[in-house]
Structure formats: C-alpha cells, structure tokens
Amino acid sequence: MSDESRAVRVENLWKSFGAHVVLKDVNLEIEPGQVVVVFGRSGSGKSTLLRCINFLEEPSEGTIEVAGIRIVGGGHRTRAKRERIRQVRIRTGMVFQDFNLFPHRTALENVTEGPVTVLGKSAREAEATARELLEMVGLPEKADQYPIQLSGGQQQRIAIARALAMNPKVMLFDEPTSALDPELIGEVLAVMRRLATELHMTMLVVTHEMGFAREVASRMVFIHEGQIIEEGSPAQVLNDPQRQETRRFLEAVL
Numbered sequence: 001m002s003d004e005s006r007a008v009r010v011e012n013l014w015k016s017f018g019a020h021v022v023l024k025d026v027n028l029e030i031e032p033g034q035v036v037v038v039f040g041r042s043g044s045g046k047s048t049l050l051r052c053i054n055f056l057e058e059p060s061e062g063t064i065e066v067a068g069i070r071i072v073g074g075g076h077r078t079r080a081k082r083e084r085i086r087q088v089r090i091r092t093g094m095v096f097q098d099f100n101l102f103p104h105r106t107a108l109e110n111v112t113e114g115p116v117t118v119l120g121k122s123a124r125e126a127e128a129t130a131r132e133l134l135e136m137v138g139l140p141e142k143a144d145q146y147p148i149q150l151s152g153g154q155q156q157r158i159a160i161a162r163a164l165a166m167n168p169k170v171m172l173f174d175e176p177t178s179a180l181d182p183e184l185i186g187e188v189l190a191v192m193r194r195l196a197t198e199l200h201m202t203m204l205v206v207t208h209e210m211g212f213a214r215e216v217a218s219r220m221v222f223i224h225e226g227q228i229i230e231e232g233s234p235a236q237v238l239n240d241p242q243r244q245e246t247r248r249f250l251e252a253v254l
Contacts, residue, residue, distance in 0.1 A: 006029055006030065006031060006032075006065065007030045007031060007032045007033075007034070007066070007067060007169060007170050007202040008028070008029065008030040008053060008064075008065065008066055008170055008202070008204065009028075009029050009030075009063075009064075009065040010026055010027060010028040010029075010049075010052075010053065010062065010063075010064055010065075011027055011062055011063040011064075011065075012025055012026075012027065012061065012062040012063065013025070013026040013027070013049070013052060013059055013061070013062035013063075013064070013073070014026075014059065014060045014061040014062055014073075015045070015048055015052055015057060015059055015060050016060045021226060022045045022048045022226050023045045023048055023049060023052070023059075023226045023227075024225075024226040024227045025062075025227070026045075026049060026062070026223075026226075026227065026228055027228070028049075028221065028228065030170070030202060030204060031202075032169075032202050033200040033201075033202055033218075034202060034203075034218040034219065035196045035201075035202075035203045035205065035216050035217050035218050035219075036203070036204050036205070036217065036218060036219045036220070036221060037205050037206075037207060037212075037213040037216075037217040037219070037220045037221070037234075038050075038204065038205065038206045038207075038220075038221045038223060039206070039207065039208060039210075039213070039220065039221070039222055039223070039249070040222055040223035040224055040249065041224070041249060044223045044224055044225060044226065045223050045225075045226040046174075046175075046206040046223050047174050047175070047206060049206075049223070050094070050172045050174050050204065050206060051174075052064065052073070053066065053088075053092065053172060053204070054066075054088055054089050054092045054094055054172060055071070055085045055088060055089070056094075058073060058074070058077075059073025059074060060073060060074055061073055061074050062074075064088070066088045066091050066092055066169065066170060067088075067091045067169040067170065069084055069087045069088050069091065070084075071084045071085060071088065090118065090119075090166060090168075091168055091169040091170065092168055092169070092170050092171075092172055093163030093164060093166055093168035093170070093171045093172065094163060094171075094172045094174070095156070095159050095160055095163055095171065095172070095173045095174065095176050096159070096174050096176075097174055097175040097176060097177075097178045097179050098179055099147070099152070099155040099156055099158075099159050099179070100159065101147040101155055101158060101159060101162070102147075103146065103147050103148065104146075105146070106143065106144050106145060106146055107134065107139065107142045107143055107144070107145055107146075107147075107150070107158045107161075108127065108130055108131070108134070108143040108144065110147075110158055110159075110162050111126075111129075111130035111133055111134065111158065111161050111162045111165050112126040112127055112129075112130045112165070113162075114162065114165055114166050115129065115130075115165050115166065118166065119166065119167075126165070129165055130143075130161070130165055131143065133161035133164050133165055134158075134161055136161070136164075136191075136194075137157040137158070137160055137161045137191050138157065138187070138191070139154055139157055139158065139161075142154060142158070151184060152179060152180045152181065152184055153180055153181075153184030153185070153187045153188055154187075156176055156177070156179075156180065156188045157187065157188060157191055160176075160188075160191055160192070160195075164195075169202060170202045170203070170204065171195065171201055171202065171203045171204070172203075172204050173192065173203065173204070173205040173206065173207065174206050175206050175207055175208070176188055176192070176205075176207070177189065177207065177209060178207075178208070185209070189209060189212050192205070192212070192216070193212070193215070193216055196216045197216065205217075208253055210238065210250070210253060210254055213234055213238070214234045214235075214238055217234045218233075219231060219232065219233060219234075220232065220233070220234050220237040220238070222237065222241075222243070222245070222246045222249070224243075224245045224246075229243050229245060229246070230242055230243045230245075230246045238250065238254075
C-alpha cells in the first residue's frame with residue numbers, strides 16, 4: 001500500500017549495468033519538506049540513485065515510491081507501469097549538471113513547454129506562471145533571451161524554473177553547480193536555499209557543496225561503492241562522522 005506521508009521511499013534498490021553493480025540494496029526515505037543531501041566520491045552511484053527514482057534508469061531490483069505512486073523495478077514496462085512512471089515523472093522535477101535547456105527556445109519558452117505539452121495548460125496560464133518563476137529565480141529580464149545568450153549560472157536558474165513549472169512534489173538536483181565557474185555557484189545555491197527555506201520544497205540534492213548542506217540540509221547521506229554507509233544530521237555527519245570512509249572524503253573536500 002502506498003504511503004503519501006513519504007515524499008520518496010526507496011526500498012532494497014539494486015542497479016547493475018551488465019556485470020557492474022552500481023547500487024547495492026539502497027534504502028532511503030524522505031518526508032515532505034525535507035532536504036536530503038547525497039554526497040560521495042565520483043562513481044559511487046549518487047547520480048544513478050537520482051536517475052532510478054524518476055526512472056531515467058530502470059532499477060534492476062527494488063521499489064520506488066514518489067508521492068504515493070509505487071513502482072517495482074525490473075521486468076518489462078507494461079502499459080500500466082509506463083503510466084505509473086509518467087505519473088512519477090510529473091511529480092518529480094529534475095535539474096541536471098549540464099542544464100539541458102532547449103537551445104532553440106527562449107528562457108520563457110523553455111519554462112512554458114512542459115506545462116503546455118504535458119499538463120495541458122493554456123499558453124496564457126503557462127506564461128503567467130513562467131514569468132512568476134523567472135522573477136523568483138531573479139531573471140525576469142531574460143525571458144526573451146536564448147540559452148546561448150545566458151551565463152551558466154543563469155541557464156541553471158532557468159532550468160530550475162522549468163522544473164518548478166511542472167509543480168513537482170519533489171525536486172531532484174544532480175550536482176547542479178558542478179559545471180559552473182566558481183563565481184556563478186552562489187547564485188544557483190541562493191535559489192536552492194530559497195526553495196528550501198521559504199517554499200519548503202522537498203529536495204534530494206547530489207552535491208559537494210558542504211556549506212550549503214550544513215546550512216540547509218535536513219539530513220546528509222554518504223554513498224560509498226553503491227551503498228549508503230552513513231546518514232545523519234549535517235552537524236553529526238560533518239562534525240563527527242562515524243565511518244572512516246566518510247572522514248577521509250570530508251578531509252579531502254573541506
């Protein structure tokens with residue numbers, strides 16, 4: 001039975017690519033309004049976890065539940081399963097490290113595309129919402145500009161607005177600042193901080209920005225070789241990590 005008191009529930013998740021096992025029996029729960037930061041070394045399975053949650057990758061085994069929609073991984077994608085995956089994707093906003101904006105569409109058009117084509121909103125309603133979101137991310141004056149005319153930080157903020165336009169229950173961020181120059185990171189983190197503190201958005205964030213995690217995260221999760229080996233509050237994980245692998249990683253990045 002589904003449980004809508006949990007924004008996200010991951011149970012016994014395994015993911016393999018051929019003989020290579022990337023995720024090993026991962027279990028994770030996120031309550032509405034929580035911000036969970038996932039961190040770990042490159043190749044540890046962080047991004048794959050996010051991609052399994054919205055079925056950009058098919059889990060090899062295990063169960064994913066998002067906002068009451070429960071899907072068992074593995075097996076064939078039947079018509080019923082494809083519809084549940086569609087419902088999960090509607091409920092999850094995804095922000096990638098490389099922006100993924102439509103280059104031939106303006107900032108405004110990028111934000112209105114999903115609500116019109118997927119949610120069936122009118123162009124007028126979608127545009128009104130899009131302009132509010134561009135204001136929220138601090139870029140109302142960039143509505144008619146194309147991605148190539150924007151800085152990396154501005155493109156990522158447009159990408160966040162585009163994800164929010166779908167009115168998601170959960171926002172997934174896959175290293176959203178890793179492709180940015182250092183001076184642009186702060187403007188993206190400021191938007192994410194506002195989502196967490198003012199809008200109480202449920203967020204699962206893969207990042208190495210430990211300052212953001214310390215300030216905003218409800219919980220931190222350390223993934224090592226495909227497994228969650230440490231989990232706790234930012235104060236506990238950052239100040240008193242229990243596992244040697246966590247300590248070694250933090251010594252390298254802090």
